[in-house]
Amino acid sequence: MYFSGERLRVARQRRKMTGKQLAKKAKLTPVTVSKAENGHQIQLDTANSLAEALCYPLEFFYMDDPDVISVNTVSFRSLAKMGAADRDASLAAGSLGVALYDWVDERFHLPKPDLIDLSKERERPESAARLLRQHWGLGDRPIGNFLSLLESKGVRVLSLSENTLDVDAYSFWRSDRPYVFLNQQKTPERSIFDCAHELGHLVMHHHAGAKGDRGAEHQADAFASAFLMPEADIKSEARSVESVRQVLRLKKRWRVSAMALVFRLHKLGMITEWTYKSMCIELGQLGYRRGEPNGIDRETSVVWQKVLTALWSKKITKNDIAKELRIPLSELEALIFGLASPRSSSLGDGVGAALRAVQ
Ligand SMILES: [Zn+2]
Numbered sequence: 001m002y003f004s005g006e007r008l009r010v011a012r013q014r015r016k017m018t019g020k021q022l023a024k025k026a027k028l029t030p031v032t033v034s035k036a037e038n039g040h041q042i043q044l045d046t047a048n049s050l051a052e053a054l055c056y057p058l059e060f061f062y063m064d065d066p067d068v069i070s071v072n073t074v075s076f077r078s079l080a081k082m083g084a085a086d087r088d089a090s091l092a093a094g095s096l097g098v099a100l101y102d103w104v105d106e107r108f109h110l111p112k113p114d115l116i117d118l119s120k121e122r123e124r125p126e127s128a129a130r131l132l133r134q135h136w137g138l139g140d141r142p143i144g145n146f147l148s149l150l151e152s153k154g155v156r157v158l159s160l161s162e163n164t165l166d167v168d169a170y171s172f173w174r175s176d177r178p179y180v181f182l183n184q185q186k187t188p189e190r191s192i193f194d195c196a197h198e199l200g201h202l203v204m205h206h207h208a209g210a211k212g213d214r215g216a217e218h219q220a221d222a223f224a225s226a227f228l229m230p231e232a233d234i235k236s237e238a239r240s241v242e243s244v245r246q247v248l249r250l251k252k253r254w255r256v257s258a259m260a261l262v263f264r265l266h267k268l269g270m271i272t273e274w275t276y277k278s279m280c281i282e283l284g285q286l287g288y289r290r291g292e293p294n295g296i297d298r299e300t301s302v303v304w305q306k307v308l309t310a311l312w313s314k315k316i317t318k319n320d321i322a323k324e325l326r327i328p329l330s331e332l333e334a335l336i337f338g339l340a341s342p343r344s345s346s347l348g349d350g351v352g353a354a355l356r357a358v359q
Helices: 005-014 019-026 030-037 044-054 058-062 084-105 125-135 146-152 188-204 214-228 231-237 244-254 258-267 273-285 302-313 318-325 329-335 342-346 349-354
Strands: 156-160 169-174 177-183
Touching (some): 005 030, 005 084, 019 044, 030 044, 044 058, 084 156, 084 169, 084 177, 084 318, 084 329, 125 188, 125 214, 146 188, 146 302, 156 329, 188 214, 231 244, 244 273, 302 318, 318 329
Parallel strands (some): 156 177
Antiparallel strands (some): 169 177
């Protein structure tokens, strides 16, 4: 039996423990823990102590090495703001998420990735957004359900379970498959924007290094703004905006936050600098900086809805999936937290048609 040091590291990072803290809890020396993480084979009773201290099933550590998501291959919007423990826990969740999707892949035909490489357009994010819309045949229409659009294009969406507001979302490519992890504690409008931002990273920064640099962040934001609110549509639907009241009515069309809409209007030169600033102040006073009063419902995942329903019909529960993956049920719950809701069953038939159980 091979003890996977990388799995030990993943579990420890998920628990936000340092090597020292884990050693103490497991009543081992820090050297033992560090050696085990570096691939030294350890006795079964030592492995047992570690598993117990981490509240992970012992078998988890004896499976093949996991996909390790390194910080260099990931887009992190607020890398600088994040503590190392939160960042590592989020990346470790990425490893578990890939394993979870591998499990689903063996049982269902998921939509194939249909993203294009727009890295040459990274300096022109508006045009990148236009090109992707063209590729997907979206024209200038607003997007009714962004999450189900992403899923229908083969993007794998999971929840970022960390109890922190410092991370918005992150994304990465693994074996030609795009993944997005979303913070479910943001407003629904903000989550949609975050998704679009990550989509920008996926198409513009796939092959580029240093994804956390400021330039890349601005590009992804500009991509998201243009992708969600196409210039032509904004210009025909949001002419002569003068009041915050109009903004609050109009923003529903593009399912964006009031702040995101006024930013876009200003960017397109449709409101003056002065109007933009006074609208920001007024929106702030009305609570639109911290949240989104009277906002839209959270978008949920069609893939997870269908997968869980199909499995349930075969009496396979989340508990069974967790057992097969040898992870605690709480970890599985965290990965799909907020994504599957009974209300989403009528949405996104495009995904439903593409998603069939493997015969
Ligand atoms: Zn970013």
